Amino acid sequence: MHLQDLPNASDDATFFGGHGSRPEDWGAHIPAERFSHLALGVTNLDRSEEWYRDVIGLDVVGRNLTAEPLPHSVLQMNTGQLMILVQGREIHIPGRSGVHHGFMLTPNQYRRAHDRLKELGYDIGDERQQYRAHGEYSIDIEDPDGHRYQLQTYGPEANLPMPGAGIVDCGTPDTYRVGDVRAFKDGNFFLVRHHEGFLALSRWCRHMNGTVIYQKAHWHFVCPFHDATYDRRGVDAPFMGNRAQGPLHLHPITFGPEGHIRVDTDTIIPRDGYDASQAAQPPAAELAAAR
Amino acid sequence: MAEVESISHSGMVAPDSRSVHDWYEDVMGGHWAETVSRNYEGTRGANAHSCGMIADYLFVTFPRERDMPGPQMLKGGEESYRHAWAVSRERFEESLKWLEEHGVEFEGPVNHPEHGPLGQSIYFRDPGGNFFEVCWRRDESREFNPVILASV
Numbered sequence: 437m438h439l440q441d442l443p444n445a446s447d448d449a450t451f452f453g454g455h456g457s458r459p460e461d462w463g464a465h466i467p468a469e470r471f472s473h474l475a476l477g478v479t480n481l482d483r484s485e486e487w488y489r490d491v492i493g494l495d496v497v498g499r500n501l502t503a504e505p506l507p508h509s510v511l512q513m514n515t516g517q518l519m520i521l522v523q524g525r526e527i528h529i530p531g532r533s534g535v536h537h538g539f540m541l542t543p544n545q546y547r548r549a550h551d552r553l554k555e556l557g558y559d560i561g562d563e564r565q566q567y568r569a570h571g572e573y574s575i576d577i578e579d580p581d582g583h584r585y586q587l588q589t590y591g592p593e594a595n596l597p598m599p600g601a602g603i604v605d606c607g608t609p610d611t612y613r614v615g616d617v618r619a620f621k622d623g624n625f626f627l628v629r630h631h632e633g634f635l636a637l638s639r640w641c642r643h644m645n646g647t648v649i650y651q652k653a654h655w656h657f658v659c660p661f662h663d664a665t666y667d668r669r670g671v672d673a674p675f676m677g678n679r680a681q682g683p684l685h686l687h688p689i690t691f692g693p694e695g696h697i698r699v700d701t702d703t704i705i706p707r708d709g710y711d712a713s714q715a716a717q718p719p720a721a722e723l724a725a726a727r
Numbered sequence: 728m729a730e731v732e733s734i735s736h737s738g739m740v741a742p743d744s745r746s747v748h749d750w751y752e753d754v755m756g757g758h759w760a761e762t763v764s765r766n767y768e769g770t771r772g773a774n775a776h777s778c779g780m781i782a783d784y785l786f787v788t789f790p791r792e793r794d795m796p797g798p799q800m801l802k803g804g805e806e807s808y809r810h811a812w813a814v815s816r817e818r819f820e821e822s823l824k825w826l827e828e829h830g831v832e833f834e835g836p837v838n839h840p841e842h843g844p845l846g847q848s849i850y851f852r853d854p855g856g857n858f859f860e861v862c863w864r865r866d867e868s869r870e871f872n873p874v875i876l877a878s879v
């Protein structure tokens with residue numbers, strides 16, 4: 437169930453790239469510094485060249501530009517990666533083996549592909565839609581020979597937490613001791629009491645919007661998806677390989693007239709790190725501190 | 728401009744995906760990612776299979792036999808598909824040596840026509856029988872959009 441059918445408009449390169457991995461952590465190596473091209477067998481070169489150009493939207497560079505002895509066509513993507521379609525005699529398409537290739541599009545390219553394919557009469561489906569996270573989009577498509585593809589993108593909204601649950605009443609401050617971490621299902625946040633005051637931490641992981649859990653024994657938050665780890669202030673732990681791309685977002689906290697803690701889950705406060713001014717002190721405590 | 732930025736990943740088959748991914752690490756300089764797909768296409772799409780990166784390309788490997796031409800054939804793909812990586816022209820020779828040292832039998836190098844995008848290529852297979860190619864490219868100094876892999 438997608439919250440929306442199409443990504444929000446953007447020409448920016450996709451945020452996640454579909455990998456969630458960071459090769460810069462281990463560097464580029466011989467004999468493979470970067471991906472260059474996918475060579476693909478087709479049974480009818482004219483038909484396939486036209487299909488990859490008009491349906492997928494690749495640029496045709498030209499025919500027979502490589503040492504490939506069979507007739508072939510070279511097509512290009514914006515990163516310089518190539519598809520080389522080779523006129524084969526017999527194409528072997530594995531059955532339901534999971535073999536497929538993924539094209540990465542910007543959100544706007546995806547929006548245009550969506551419209552184009554619909555107009556061309558394609559059934560725009562996504563086999564794994566029920567697994568996708570907020571902001572991830574994918575269309576399954578087969579070429580004229582039955583090679584399977586995904587057209588993928590990540591909308592800018594993938595970067596934003598899901599809509600919240602409005603204002604959530606979290607009870608009165610005296611029910612929390614310093615060090616307490618309480619999870620709220622409505623609005624997906626944790627309320628944490630520190631010496632400096634309260635923090636309402638969004639549960640959406642800063643890697644790819646997994647929902648973090650609190651590990652009491654270890655005094656930290658961890659994301660079950662790819663193990664991003666955050667301390668109790670929601671700050672990403674500084675170890676190499678931590679997938680977190682920054683601290684957990686905050687929600688603003690106000691105190692009701694009867695002293696109730698009110699968390700506004702519809703509002704997000706992004707931040708780069710922690711400082712004590714982020715913590716909300718209940719008025720009574722402020723008073724006590726002032727005394 | 729094309730309407731596509733890049734090819735990002737492939738689902739592949741190999742009878743023993745763990746050993747294939749080890750080989751990707753040891754020989755191709757790749758990186759083992761994890762054993763479920765939650766990374767590659769959805770944080771909630773956790774299927775049990777192997778997943779690894781070679782440079783900026785991600786593979787998900789399904790533990791099945793790839794039904795294809797005999798193992799003596801080093802160059803192939805016209806009956807299905809072949810993945811090719813580039814190294815800089817400078818490091819091409821070194822790459823061939825590296826593969827030799829790691830016991831990889833390859834065909835080539837072959838020279839590509841001068842008016843095309845490729846310089847030279849060699850062809851070989853992974854332990855699962857998949858067709859691989861390593862090349863250098865004549866357009867290596869041209870500016871293209873960057874391949875984006877993860878959030879920045």
Ligand code: FES
Pocket residue numbers: 456641642643644645646647659660661662663664679680770
């Ligand atoms: S979503 Fe990847 S670590 Fe949280």
Ligand SMILES: [Fe+2]
Pocket residue numbers: 536537538586736738768
């Ligand atoms: Fe995929």
